[in-house]
Amino acid sequence: MKNFNDKVAAITGAASGIGRALALELAGRGCHLALSDIDPVGLAASAVLAQQRNPGLRISTAQVDTADRAAVYAWADQAAAAHGQIHLIFNNAGVALSTTLEHVKREDFEWLMSINFWGVVWGTQAFLPHLRASGDGHVINLSSLFGLMSLPLNGCYNASKFAVRGYTEALRMELELVKAPVSATCVHPGGIRTQIARQARMDPSVALITGRDNEKSRAHFDQLLNATSAESAALQILRAVERNQRRVLVGRDAKLADKLLRLLGSWYQPLVLAAARRSARRR
Numbered sequence: 021m022k023n024f025n026d027k028v029a030a031i032t033g034a035a036s037g038i039g040r041a042l043a044l045e046l047a048g049r050g051c052h053l054a055l056s057d058i059d060p061v062g063l064a065a066s067a068v069l070a071q072q073r074n075p076g077l078r079i080s081t082a083q084v085d086t087a088d089r090a091a092v093y094a095w096a097d098q099a100a101a102a103h104g105q106i107h108l109i110f111n112n113a114g115v116a117l118s119t120t121l122e123h124v125k126r127e128d129f130e131w132l133m134s135i136n137f138w139g140v141v142w143g144t145q146a147f148l149p150h151l152r153a154s155g156d157g158h159v160i161n162l163s164s165l166f167g168l169m170s171l172p173l174n175g176c177y178n179a180s181k182f183a184v185r186g187y188t189e190a191l192r193m194e195l196e197l198v199k200a201p202v203s204a205t206c207v208h209p210g211g212i213r214t215q216i217a218r219q220a221r222m223d224p225s226v227a228l229i230t231g232r233d234n235e236k237s238r239a240h241f242d243q244l245l246n247a248t249s250a251e252s253a254a255l256q257i258l259r260a261v262e263r264n265q266r267r268v269l270v271g272r273d274a275k276l277a278d279k280l281l282r283l284l285g286s287w288y289q290p291l292v293l294a295a296a297r298r299s300a301r302r303r
Contacts, residue, residue, distance in 0.1 A: 021107070021108070021156060021158050021203075021261055021262060021264070022262060023049070023262070024046055024049040024050065024051040024108075024258070025049060025050035025051065026050055026051075026052070027051045027052070027107040027108065027156075028051070028052045028053070028054065028078075028099075028103045028104075028105055028106050028107050028108070028154075029042075029046050029051050029052070029053055029054070029106075029107065029108040029109075029110065030053075030054040030055075030056070030095075030096070030099050030106055030108065030109045030110065030143075030147060031043055031046075031053065031054070031055050031056070031109075031110040031112060032056050032057070032084070032086050032110065032111055032112050032113040032139065032143055033056075033057055033086075033112040033113030033114065034053075034055035034056060034057050034063060034066050034081075034112070035057035035058075035059040035061075035062025035063040035065070035066055036057075036059070036062050036066075037212070037250050038112055038162070038209070038212060038250045038253050038254060038257075039055075039057065039066070039110070039112045039113070040062075040066045040069070040250070041249075041250035041251045041253065041254035042110055042112065042254045042257065042258070043055055043066050043067075043069075043070045044066075044069055044070055044073055044251075044254075045251070045254045045255060045258060046070075046258070047070040047071075047073040047074045047077055047079075048073050048074060049258075050074065050077070051077075051108075052077050052078040052079065052103055053067075053070055053077065053078075053079045053080070054079075054080045054081075054082070054095075054099035054102065054103060054106065055067055055070075055079065055080070055081045055082075056081070056082045056083070056084040056086075056095055056113075057083065057084070057113070058083065058084065058085050058086075058113075060083045063081050063083065064081065067079050067081050078102070078103055080098075080099060080102045080103065082095045082098065082099070086111075086113045086135055086138075086139030086140075086142065086143060087131075087134035087135050087138060087139055088142075089138070089142045092139070092142040092143055092146050093142070093145075093146040095146070096143075096146035096147045096150060097146075099150075100150045105150065105153060105154045106147055106150040106151060106154060106157075107151065107154045107156055107157055107158065108151075108157070108158045108159075108160065108261070109143055109144065109147040109151065109158075109159055109160065110160045110162075110257075111139065111140040111143040111144060111159070111160065111161045111162060112160075112162045113135060113139055114135060114136050114139075114162060114164075115131070115132055115135050115136060115219070115220070115221075116132075116174075116177055116219070116220035116221070117129070117131075117132045117174075117176045117177060117220060117221045117222075117223075118173050118174060118177075118220055118221070118222045118223065118226050119173065119175075119176060119221075119222070119223035119225055119226060120173060120175075120223070120225040120226070120228070120229065121175040121176070122225070123223060123225035124175075124176055124223065124225075125223065128176070128221055128223065129176050131221075132176050132177065132180055132221075133176075133179070133180055133183075136177070136180035136181065136183075136184065137180045137183045137184060137187075140161050140162075140184050140187065140188075141187065144159050144161065144187075144191065147159070148202065151201075151202045152200060152201060152202055154201075155201045156201060157200075157201060157202035157203070158202065158203050158204070158205065158261055159188070159191065159202065159203070159204040159205070160204075160205050160207060160257065160261060161184050161187070161188040161191075161204070161205070161206055161207065162184070162207045162209070163181045163182075163184040163185045163188065163206050163207060163208050164177070164181040164184075164208055164209060165208050165209065165210045165211075165269075165271075165273065165274045165277055165278075166178050166181050167181030167182050167184055167185040167206075167208055168185070168208055168274075168277070168278060168281060169277060169281055169288060169292070170289075170292075171292060171296075172229070172292070172293070172296050173226055173229060173230070184206070185206055185208075188204055188205075188206035189206060189266070189267075191204045192204040192205075192206075192266055203264055204266075205257075205260055205261055205264070205265055205266065205267070205268060206266065206267050206268075207257055207260070207267075207268050207270060208267065208268065208269050208270065208274055208278075209248070209253055209270040209271060209274060210247055210248060210269070210270060210271035210272070210273035210274030210275075210277065211247035211248060211271060211273055212247070212248050212249075212250055212253050212270070212271065230299070247271055247272070247273050248270065248271035248272075248273075252271075253270045253271070256268060256270045256271075257270065
């Protein structure tokens, strides 16, 4: 996809963070928008801001829980009907959960996977027929730096983001095998200034490892993610789509970590463990 002018992009998780930043940047480039989120207030605000950026755009919104397969499929059909066609789907919606894997509650693990992984699957499958029909389609799935490496207390999140990575890489190859008019890009953001850490679920088992109460841990994780702005992330993602990249590493921290992973292989794990122990001692 060489440019976004007069294209139509669907974005999940568009009420804030990377989703909103993508909507605003695409609006500035003349791209019509079908926006969704579970938060109706933030979603409406994103639509208003995008419309102000480009008053000539067609912008539709839908309150959608990406964990709900039927709701995602209904939204895809409604968006295609409202806009005539869809060229891009950004499966961006995501949540976080901090817990030990020994004590994770089934309902918490299922909640996270239903959004972070199954939401990506439903969004991809629901929109693929519309992307094919456009003749110039692209699937953009948000994994994470933690879809390349793991961290203690984030195993559930790691599992979901590793799954998105494997799913998207296989999808890209399958689309190429059949010479479909659709491509796919997997996005691996590092620390991005969004609300995900502040809104994360935190199990009491975390405090047993870190020695911090959950609010202090939440603030600590939020600080660690404060590396790259959502606006910068959006620019890097769109540049990757224009170049039809298979994978995009967003932020200097993600790029540095990727180099270390290539160099060290699984030996990155003792380094992460040592850093976690130092952090716990400084509580």
